[in-house]
Structures are given as structure tokens and as C-alpha cells.
Amino acid sequence: MEMLLKSIFDEIKPMLGQGKVADYIPALATVNPYQFGIAVCDIHGNITHIGDANVPFSIQSISKVFNLVLAINHYGESMWDRVGCEPSGLPFNSLVQLEYEQGIPRNPFINAGALVVSDMNESRFASPHIGMRDFVKRLSCNDEIIANRDVSDSEFEFRARNAAMAYLMKAYNNFENEVDDVLHSYFSNCAIEMSCVDLARATNFLANRGYSVCANEQVLTPSQNRQVNALLATSGMYDEAGSFAFKVGLPGKSGVGGGIIAVVPGRFSICVFSPALNTVGNSQLGVAALTSLSKRISWSVY
Numbered sequence: 001m002e003m004l005l006k007s008i009f010d011e012i013k014p015m016l017g018q019g020k021v022a023d024y025i026p027a028l029a030t031v032n033p034y035q036f037g038i039a040v041c042d043i044h045g046n047i048t049h050i051g052d053a054n055v056p057f058s059i060q061s062i063s064k065v066f067n068l069v070l071a072i073n074h075y076g077e078s079m080w081d082r083v084g085c086e087p088s089g090l091p092f093n094s095l096v097q098l099e100y101e102q103g104i105p106r107n108p109f110i111n112a113g114a115l116v117v118s119d120m121n122e123s124r125f126a127s128p129h130i131g132m133r134d135f136v137k138r139l140s141c142n143d144e145i146i147a148n149r150d151v152s153d154s155e156f157e158f159r160a161r162n163a164a165m166a167y168l169m170k171a172y173n174n175f176e177n178e179v180d181d182v183l184h185s186y187f188s189n190c191a192i193e194m195s196c197v198d199l200a201r202a203t204n205f206l207a208n209r210g211y212s213v214c215a216n217e218q219v220l221t222p223s224q225n226r227q228v229n230a231l232l233a234t235s236g237m238y239d240e241a242g243s244f245a246f247k248v249g250l251p252g253k254s255g256v257g258g259g260i261i262a263v264v265p266g267r268f269s270i271c272v273f274s275p276a277l278n279t280v281g282n283s284q285l286g287v288a289a290l291t292s293l294s295k296r297i298s299w300s301v302y
């Protein structure tokens, strides 16, 4: 595995500088784009990593996975009345489908869907962002994880688009709490900072039938775990989900902080990080690294 990661690192290094760091969140615009790391965690919890794999970065939309798991734990099947499980084929922050489909977002990984899921967690947790932080600390065996206040404040200041989605859903009776309260929790979750090593550990349950070795905890039942992996495979990469399935063939989730997690069911969880993004908002080098990884060893689930 070490040799494999090293040869991917050598292949990707010359591409550093391609893509563009997310600048619609001002606090993320200053991140150094010349960073690249990979961590792979096997189902016994052993980690192999290379490059900037211990550098904490903004997990952004990868938080939607943990957010969803917390909601599934509290609501079970009933949550699917309020959010769908179809790919959207549209950008993560698109509003257009939401009105056509009467305020029921297509899936929990587009922003509208994650906001409904955050609304559910807002109704169940006294302090949802603390519940979330405790959860990722347990799953990654790292007590030092924090949320970056500058990033969440910056996102709250420029919240208009996410607020518009939430209000539209409120108009359709699919939003229970105050919009600004839910946005605070949602942005605080997106602003959590974790490294590739932390995220490979924290998402390892997805590769291990819902069981987290680190936390020594059954996080999801095996059948719920299969459902989450199916959603990741169909919707985790937004409007690049199809070509990611085609090129990489693994359930995956990206964030505009430049991280991507991917799951090799029954074997490994992977996290790659490189902050410069392609045009759909996924890490340019992250997708390239996972494509190369999957090409070299046939990890595709298809």
C-alpha cells in the first residue's frame, strides 16, 4: 500500500496548481492550493498515508455524511418522507428543482437536502453542532477536532443562497426550526477541520458494515450502511456523480474544502485532500488521484 500511495503521489505532484480554491466562502479563499495528501484505512483501523495527510482542512460537505448518520439514528425510515434518494444532476447549491418538487430535496447531499437533515437534528439535539463534533471525535479517535469559527462566520455572512433554500422549504412545510438557527449549526458542521487521517478513520464504518473500529461502536445497521453507500455512489459527487462512478467506481463524498472520502466496501476507507477544485466544486487532484488509484487496482464496486 505504501508503494502504491507513493507512486500516485509522484504521478499527481506535477499537476499541483491545477483547479481553483473555493472563493465564494471568503475565509477559504486564502488556503494554499499546493497541498495534496491521501490516507487509506483498512477495516482493522490500520492507516497508510502520504503527503499532507495530517493537515487539518475544512471538511465542508463531507460533514453531510455524519449529519445524515445522526439523523438516521434518530428518525430511521421516517426521515425519507422529507428528503429523497435520487441524484440531482445539478450543482450542490441549486434551487431550481426545489420548487418543482414542492420543497422535498432530491437527496441529503445537495445543500437543500443537508439543510433539511440539519433541521431534523436541530429538533432532536439540544446543541446539534456539539453533538456532531463529539460524534466525529469518537469516530476518528481524535479529541482535538475543532470547527473554525472564521469559516462558519464567513459562511453565515454570505448565507443568502442557503437561506433562500431553507425559506423555500419552510414555505412548503418542510422546515421546522428557525432558518438562522439551523444555518448556524449547518455552517458550524461544514467548518469542522479534520485531516485525511482523521477522515479515513471517521468514515471507516462505511467500509465495515456500519461498525466503527475506532469508536468500538455500531454506527449504522448493515442495511442502513448499504443505503448510505448507495446514496454516496449516486449523489455524493453532485453533478459529477456519473463520471465519478464511471472513472472511480466507489461511493464517495466531496467538500469544497478540497477533501474527498471514498469507500471500498469490506476493505478500505480513503480520504484525499487537495484544495483546488474543478468546475463542479470537487477537488481536481483528488478526483485524479482516486481515478488513478482505482485504475491501478480494481477497487470499483461495479
Ligand SMILES: NC(=O)CC[C@H](N)C(=O)O
Pocket (backbone or CB within 6 Å): 059, 060, 061, 062, 092, 093, 111, 155, 162, 187, 190, 254, 255, 256, 257, 281
Ligand atoms: N459542496 C460543499 O462543500 C458546500 C458546502 C458549503 N458550506 C455550502 O453550503 O455552500
